Each structure stands twice: as C-alpha cells, then as structure tokens.
Amino acid sequence: MFSNIVKGLHAYTRALTLLSQLKLWKYFVIPIMISLVIAVFIVLAAYGWSDNVGAVIGKIWIWEWGKETFATIGTFIGGLIIMVLGLIFYKHIIMALSAPFMSPVSEKIEAHIMGASRVKKSTASFQVLLWRGIRINTRNLIKELLLTVPLLLMKFIPGINIFSAALLFLLQAYYAGFGNMDYTLERHFMYKDSVRFVQRNRGIAIGNGIGFLLILLIPVLGVILVLPLSVTASTVSTVSALDNK
Numbered sequence: 001m002f003s004n005i006v007k008g009l010h011a012y013t014r015a016l017t018l019l020s021q022l023k024l025w026k027y028f029v030i031p032i033m034i035s036l037v038i039a040v041f042i043v044l045a046a047y048g049w050s051d052n053v054g055a056v057i058g059k060i061w062i063w064e065w066g067k068e069t070f071a072t073i074g075t076f077i078g079g080l081i082i083m084v085l086g087l088i089f090y091k092h093i094i095m096a097l098s099a100p101f102m103s104p105v106s107e108k109i110e111a112h113i114m115g116a117s118r119v120k121k122s123t124a125s126f127q128v129l130l131w132r133g134i135r136i137n138t139r140n141l142i143k144e145l146l147l148t149v150p151l152l153l154m155k156f157i158p159g160i161n162i163f164s165a166a167l168l169f170l171l172q173a174y175y176a177g178f179g180n181m182d183y184t185l186e187r188h189f190m191y192k193d194s195v196r197f198v199q200r201n202r203g204i205a206i207g208n209g210i211g212f213l214l215i216l217l218i219p220v221l222g223v224i225l226v227l228p229l230s231v232t233a234s235t236v237s238t239v240s241a242l243d244n245k
Contacts, residue, residue: 001203008207011233031098042086092137095179099133173209180234
C-alpha cells in the first residue's frame with residue numbers, strides 16, 4: 001500500500017503542467033466558487049459554534065477543582081470537533097456538486113495520457129453526473145462520520161489521542177481521494193464496481209487525499225487550488241492504475 005500512497009502523492013508533480021498545457025483552468029471556475037462559499041461558511045460556523053460545543057463538553061466535569069482548565073480544554077476540543085466535521089462536510093459537498101464539471105477535465109487528461117483512441121468517452125448527462133457525485137459522496141460522508149466519531153472520542157484519552165489524530169488524518173485523506181478518483185472511474189465502472197476498485201487501490205486514494213489536505217492548509221489559496229490540483233493528480237494516478245489492471 002505504501003508504494004501506492006507514494007504514487008498518489010507523486011502525481012501532484014504533474015498537475016500544474018497538465019492544467020496549463022491542456023488549458024483546463026476554465027473548467028474550475030464554478031467549482032472554485034462553490035469551494036470558496038462553502039469554506040467561508042465552515043470557518044464562520046467553527047468560530048461561532050466552538051464556544052457552545054466547548055460549554056457542553058465543560059459540563060461533563062462536575063467537580064469545582066480544575067473546572068476552568070477543563071472548560072478551556074473543552075473549548076479547544078469543541079473547535080477541533082467543529083473543524084473536523086466541517087472539513088468532512090466541506091470536501092464531500094464540493095466533490096458532489098463539482099462532479100459534472102470534473103468529468104470533462106478527467107476525460108481530457110486521460111486522452112492526453114493514453115491517446116484519444118483509447119479513451120472511453122463519457123455519455124452521461126449533467127444530471128446523471130451530478131446524481132452519481134451526490135450518491136458516492138453521501139455514501140462516503142455517512143461512512144466517514146461513523147468512523148470519525150469514535151476517533152474524536154479517543155481525543156479524551158491521554159496517549160491514545162496521538163494515534164487518533166493520525167488515524168483521523170488518514171481517514172480524511174482516504175475519502176477525499178475516493179471522491180477524486182470517481183471522476184475518472186465514472187467512465188469505466190458502474191457505482192458498485194467503482195467502489196470496489198477504490199477499495200483495492202486505497203493507497204492511491206490516501207496519497208491523493210494527503211495532497212488534498214496539505215493544499216487546504218495554505219491560507220485562502222488552498223481553497224482555490226485544492227480541486228484543480230487534486231483532481232488532476234487523481235486522474236493521472238487513477239489512469240495509471242486502470243492501465244495496469
């Protein structure tokens with residue numbers, strides 16, 4: 001799996017070149033706008049709700065001694081919970097709503113890599129692509145939330161909370177890469193076969209998702225660049241995996 005994670009990350013080295021060479025930036029105008037609007041909403045929500053969540057957490061501590069300290073820790077953890085959940089919703093919403101715009105991008109990149117004669121062209125309509133994006137990302141959102149909740153609860157256990165942070169990061173990365181890979185897999189597989197393909201190549205999904213999350217760490221610019229770079233990189237690594245198959 002480690003070699004596939006490296007492949008998923010290494011594909012980012014070709015992303016900027018392909019975006020410019022194939023003149024793909026125009027396809028990302030609407031997805032970037034969607035990304036910016038949702039990101040602003042998530043940040044405002046985290047800022048406004050972290051104190052409320054922290055206050056609820058603070059009530060768990062029923063003793064007077066150490067109450068202020070626990071309340072401070074609770075506020076921090078509350079903000080962290082909002083940010084983690086916000087990031088989960090952010091990535092699945094933008095990937096679902098961007099699906100109709102990303103399929104043509106993926107197809108052009110695949111044609112460039114494999115040759116136009118070898119590319120299976122998408123015949124799906126805007127509505128079909130949007131529905132598939134919503135279906136894939138709703139499935140992933142539910143599964144990710146179910147796995148995230150126990151990992152967040154582990155934050156309260158000293159020592160173990162270090163491992164929970166790493167697992168949270170990898171979990172977020174996997175589902176981010178999953179969504180990006182499906183823009184290419186849409187032309188090759190039905191829904192269930194696409195899910196199975198990603199599960200067999202989860203290292204590529206994790207590698208792509210790691211890049212996705214690291215780009216988001218760049219203030220403001222990360223929200224603008226995350227889809228163009230991650231979708232392009234994902235197409236490169238997914239096409240390679242399909243060719244090997």
